[in-house]
Amino acid sequence: MPVLVMKFGGTSVANLDRIKRAAKRIGVEVAKGYDVIVIVSAMSGKTNELVGWVNETSPLCDAREYDAVVSSGENVTAGLMALTLQEMNIPARSWQGWQVPVKTTSAHSQARIEEIPSENITAKFAEGMKVAVVAGFQGVSPEGRITTLGRGGSDTTAVAFAAAFDAERCDIYTDVDGVYTTDPRVSEKARKLDKIAFEEMLELASLGAKVLQTRSVELAMRYKVRLRVLSSFEEQSDDAGTLVCDEEEIMESNVVAGVAFSRDEAKMTLISVADRPGIASIIFGCLSDAGVNVDMIVQNISEEGRTDMTFSLPTDQVSRAEKALDALKDTGGLNFGELDVDGDVAKVSVVGIGMRSQSGVAAKMFKVLSDDGINIKVITTSEIKISVLIDRKYMELAVQALHDAFELEKTA
Amino acid sequence: MPVLVMKFGGTSVANLDRIKRAAKRIGVEVAKGYDVIVIVSAMSGKTNELVGWVNETSPLCDAREYDAVVSSGENVTAGLMALTLQEMNIPARSWQGWQVPVKTTSAHSQARIEEIPSENITAKFAEGMKVAVVAGFQGVSPEGRITTLGRGGSDTTAVAFAAAFDAERCDIYTDVDGVYTTDPRVSEKARKLDKIAFEEMLELASLGAKVLQTRSVELAMRYKVRLRVLSSFEEQSDDAGTLVCDEEEIMESNVVAGVAFSRDEAKMTLISVADRPGIASIIFGCLSDAGVNVDMIVQNISEEGRTDMTFSLPTDQVSRAEKALDALKDTGGLNFGELDVDGDVAKVSVVGIGMRSQSGVAAKMFKVLSDDGINIKVITTSEIKISVLIDRKYMELAVQALHDAFELEKTA
Numbered sequence: 082m083p084v085l086v087m088k089f090g091g092t093s094v095a096n097l098d099r100i101k102r103a104a105k106r107i108g109v110e111v112a113k114g115y116d117v118i119v120i121v122s123a124m125s126g127k128t129n130e131l132v133g134w135v136n137e138t139s140p141l142c143d144a145r146e147y148d149a150v151v152s153s154g155e156n157v158t159a160g161l162m163a164l165t166l167q168e169m170n171i172p173a174r175s176w177q178g179w180q181v182p183v184k185t186t187s188a189h190s191q192a193r194i195e196e197i198p199s200e201n202i203t204a205k206f207a208e209g210m211k212v213a214v215v216a217g218f219q220g221v222s223p224e225g226r227i228t229t230l231g232r233g234g235s236d237t238t239a240v241a242f243a244a245a246f247d248a249e250r251c252d253i254y255t256d257v258d259g260v261y262t263t264d265p266r267v268s269e270k271a272r273k274l275d276k277i278a279f280e281e282m283l284e285l286a287s288l289g290a291k292v293l294q295t296r297s298v299e300l301a302m303r304y305k306v307r308l309r310v311l312s313s314f315e316e317q318s319d320d321a322g323t324l325v326c327d328e329e330e331i332m333e334s335n336v337v338a339g340v341a342f343s344r345d346e347a348k349m350t351l352i353s354v355a356d357r358p359g360i361a362s363i364i365f366g367c368l369s370d371a372g373v374n375v376d377m378i379v380q381n382i383s384e385e386g387r388t389d390m391t392f393s394l395p396t397d398q399v400s401r402a403e404k405a406l407d408a409l410k411d412t413g414g415l416n417f418g419e420l421d422v423d424g425d426v427a428k429v430s431v432v433g434i435g436m437r438s439q440s441g442v443a444a445k446m447f448k449v450l451s452d453d454g455i456n457i458k459v460i461t462t463s464e465i466k467i468s469v470l471i472d473r474k475y476m477e478l479a480v481q482a483l484h485d486a487f488e489l490e491k492t493a
Numbered sequence: 494m495p496v497l498v499m500k501f502g503g504t505s506v507a508n509l510d511r512i513k514r515a516a517k518r519i520g521v522e523v524a525k526g527y528d529v530i531v532i533v534s535a536m537s538g539k540t541n542e543l544v545g546w547v548n549e550t551s552p553l554c555d556a557r558e559y560d561a562v563v564s565s566g567e568n569v570t571a572g573l574m575a576l577t578l579q580e581m582n583i584p585a586r587s588w589q590g591w592q593v594p595v596k597t598t599s600a601h602s603q604a605r606i607e608e609i610p611s612e613n614i615t616a617k618f619a620e621g622m623k624v625a626v627v628a629g630f631q632g633v634s635p636e637g638r639i640t641t642l643g644r645g646g647s648d649t650t651a652v653a654f655a656a657a658f659d660a661e662r663c664d665i666y667t668d669v670d671g672v673y674t675t676d677p678r679v680s681e682k683a684r685k686l687d688k689i690a691f692e693e694m695l696e697l698a699s700l701g702a703k704v705l706q707t708r709s710v711e712l713a714m715r716y717k718v719r720l721r722v723l724s725s726f727e728e729q730s731d732d733a734g735t736l737v738c739d740e741e742e743i744m745e746s747n748v749v750a751g752v753a754f755s756r757d758e759a760k761m762t763l764i765s766v767a768d769r770p771g772i773a774s775i776i777f778g779c780l781s782d783a784g785v786n787v788d789m790i791v792q793n794i795s796e797e798g799r800t801d802m803t804f805s806l807p808t809d810q811v812s813r814a815e816k817a818l819d820a821l822k823d824t825g826g827l828n829f830g831e832l833d834v835d836g837d838v839a840k841v842s843v844v845g846i847g848m849r850s851q852s853g854v855a856a857k858m859f860k861v862l863s864d865d866g867i868n869i870k871v872i873t874t875s876e877i878k879i880s881v882l883i884d885r886k887y888m889e890l891a892v893q894a895l896h897d898a899f900e901l902e903k904t905a
Binding site: 097100131134135137138139142143145146147149150152153154156157159160161163164165167168174175177179180225226227 | 509512543546547549550551554555557558559561562564565566568569571572573575576577579580586587589591592637638639
């Protein structure tokens with residue numbers, strides 16, 4: 082029997098009615114002849130409740146105990162889903178991470194899956210079980226302790242199972258009906274994509290389109306797992322949602338697949354830093370040690386042996402970065418004039434694998450922004466993406482203008 | 494290091510504040526030099542919430558999934574308790590049933606503990622861990638699935654750990670401060686007992702004194718685990734609560750240790766049953782198959798080859814018993830005249846190991862009841878107990894009169 086993996090997020094299993102609705106969707110796939118592996122999240126709100134208790138109990142907590150506590154929400158949903166399926170006369174059972182076992186590293190609260198032996202579940206499929214309901218987001222360490230996978234862990238669980246069982250597809254049921262050319266709340270012309278390439282999805286995911294976590298897309302790309310994102314709140318046809326797949330599966334596509342943005346960005350500039358080899362390593366090593374996630378980096382042209390170094394980072398990490406750099410200056414590790422902070426910026430990006438073969442995208446992007454009087458503060462590019470940092474107040478305008486200019490409302 | 498087992502019930506860990514209070518009690522015992530094994534229940538209300546979800550999803554549910562779901566409440570408390578202890582700088586970690594492992598039978602939702610290997614936890618104690626926090630009420634079957642132990646399961650877990658680790662004592666923290674001569678809500682003269690023998694506690698527990706579950710007392714008696722029942726809501730001295738122990742530890746005791754009662758009793762009489770060998774086996778076999786828990790049984794003197802058979806049972810099992818017996822009559826398996834049901838009775842018992850050596854207790858009990866005009870419907874006796882079935886309206890009066898007559902307000 083072909084295997085299908087289906088993943089239901091927290092809002093899709095928020096209460097018993099929604100679990101029942103999800104179970105009906107599973108029933109449809111079982112009727113088609115699939116052996117189905119279902120990955121479930123905790124009922125929405127439950128994980129937050131558990132995390133709240135842990136944080137109140139112990140702010141700098143033992144991550145092993147954190148994992149033991151917060152993983153319990155998924156176990157509840159897995160059992161309830163198995164029971165719901167059984168009530169529909171579909172042979173099903175639940176599996177907790179340690180029962181499969183989902184073998185992970187010992188990096189508690191952000192563990193990585195190392196191996197998912199398929200024997201146990203495959204044997205049950207052979208005995209007539211139709212659905213294995215697996216608690217997402219969790220696994221077991223070599224020491225036999227419960228681990229969790231960190232943000233987006235259930236998506237990652239789903240993709241890892243699809244890879245381990247050589248599944249035909251991995252369907253991610255969520256509260257949106259697919260991947261859009263941009264956020265429909267920002268541009269009413271946003272259009273749902275039928276297909277998108279892994280690389281594009283990866284750029285969109287890491288750029289703030291919150292449909293799929295970067296990690297799960299990376300994993301899907303590496304193991305060529307076809308991912309479908311679709312809504313658990315609508316009746317579904319066979320081609321519903323958006324298929325994230327290898328670019329070879331996509332016959333024609335627009336040069337630009339989508340416009341992504343990220344609101345919570347800040348820009349910091351170290352003014353008058355000595356321009357000598359190793360200086361960037363000192364600065365960004367220090368920031369990395371402080372747990373700051375630096376994104377874009379630009380270095381100005383050097384004058385008289387000194388230069389300005391600009392980088393972007395999430396807004397909520399600004400004070401941490403300031404503290405780290407000031408400490409570095411105080412201990413003589415780094416000499417610079419001033420530290421300029423701009424907390425009111427946003428990042429806007431255009432993404433598309435078509436850029437590889439078609440030139441002029443960057444020029445067109447800059448012209449569109451310039452025509453609307455939007456000043457670009459920082460630019461970075463990759464093979465399939467161009468990102469700019471602009472004043473936050475222009476963000477919506479920039480997204481809409483770019484969406485129009487690249488005609489994303491039209492299919493290729 | 495001597496090992497101490499401490500068990501905290503649902504109300505004792507109902508929220509983070511209470512968990513903290515319990516952790517302080519644990520800290521006191523750690524300071525005395527004990528290696529402590531703590532057994533925790535789910536936060537009060539949590540198990541009911543989970544059971545409610547399961548019942549709503551699947552009324553006749555797969556007990557394996559039931560267990561997977563309802564066991565999660567204890568896991569949460571175990572992790573939170575370990576974190577709370579760590580915050581107090583007490584080396585602690587949590588253990589779920591399968592991690593110890595607590596090996597049980599496969600009788601899901603009412604599994605029995607078969608073995609608790611002590612190596613894993615003992616090794617951690619040797620490494621300097623001071624407290625092992627174990628999720629109560631749960632274990633793992635030979636098939637590797639999660640089991641639960643049924644009602645009172647956490648008490649049973651605690652006693653089983655005390656036996657497995659040869660603990661000096663097993664302290665059961667609950668919402669009452671000990672075992673009383675009778676329920677203080679029924680007699681204001683009720684007195685807390687400092688010590689009570691296992692046998693007495695067993696009779697009291699099975700007679701409706703809800704402090705400890707019968708099963709855990711049986712286990713404690715078998716393995717000679719000294720049990721202490723005490724309140725988690727009061728400051729505790731070293732001799733707080735009630736010690737349940739071998740009778741050899743009790744120097745002097747009253748002839749009667751306590752008066753127990755049970756309100757929800759019913760009496761059924763099969764009138765004019767053929768009095769021939771095997772008839773009792775047919776009747777009570779049929780009731781047992783129907784899941785009816787028959788308690789007291791009395792058979793009248795036989796007249797002309799026919800007799801009346803009377804038995805008591807919990808009120809809520811009456812209709813089930815009627816149905817089973819009527820079916821038996823219809824199929825010709827049993828011939829009887831009428832089925833008389835009295836749903837308004839109560840059971841009152843006096844219990845005490847002193848009865849073994851002292852006679853006249855029964856006579857005194859019957860006289861006390863008779864003096865108050867209370868009619869006795871059924872009598873049963875054991876070596877250390879006399880129980881009577883009376884009209885429910887006289888229950889409180891009977892309890893108070895017996896408590897007075899046997900002078901239970903006074904210590905021996």
